[in-house]
């Protein structure tokens with residue numbers, strides 16, 4: 001794999017980011033809900049205007065991973081969301097989204113982006129990272145557990161009107177990964 005470049009998203013990235021978000025969500029989870037709920041979720045979350053707003057939001061950091069100048073993955077850190085009660089301890093941050101293009105799974109790229117996401121959260125003074133992951137996503141759960149996340153609780157995640165059973169995972173950020 002050619003070297004990965006990781007950078008903060010800027011306003012000009014919003015349209016391409018929204019397209020990739022939709023494509024990679026559908027590739028990973030398009031089968032998990034019916035077509036109506038899936039389409040509602042994609043329309044509500046992955047449009048260019050919403051991504052422009054999230055990129056501009058000082059409480060959200062969007063990191064892009066690029067190979068040969070092409071976006072192949074992204075992560076979104078959220079600093080103003082309320083952590084679930086199952087996340088104990090001070091100063092948490094949410095890892096709200098973490099996706100790679102299917103062709104980049106299993107190639108080590110996601111590990112590099114995770115390291116950068118943890119570094120950015122630590123630099124903002126956060127001491128733990130939490131996230132939600134679908135309970136039926138063994139690849140993502142295995143990836144997160146390899147990177148120090150542990151199950152601390154369960155949560156419901158709405159995809160349209162479909163309510164998915166998620167795990168809450170949490171990882172301490174006290175030491176460098």
Ligand SMILES: CC(C)(COP(=O)(O)OP(=O)(O)OC[C@H]1O[C@@H](n2cnc3c(N)ncnc32)[C@H](O)[C@@H]1OP(=O)(O)O)[C@@H](O)C(=O)NCCC(=O)NCCS
Nearest residue numbers: 028098099100104105106107110132133138139140142143
């Ligand atoms: C989650 C994601 C970023 C991880 O990146 P990745 O490159 O696949 O990660 P890795 O290859 O380092 O680790 C995945 C692990 O899952 C394992 N795995 C893959 N498919 C699996 C399956 N069906 N069941 C169990 N484990 C599986 C892999 O073998 C690997 O474990 P190993 O290193 O012990 O062999 C990537 O898979 C992705 O973008 N998925 C779609 C989006 C997503 O689910 N994001 C998370 C939303 S919360």
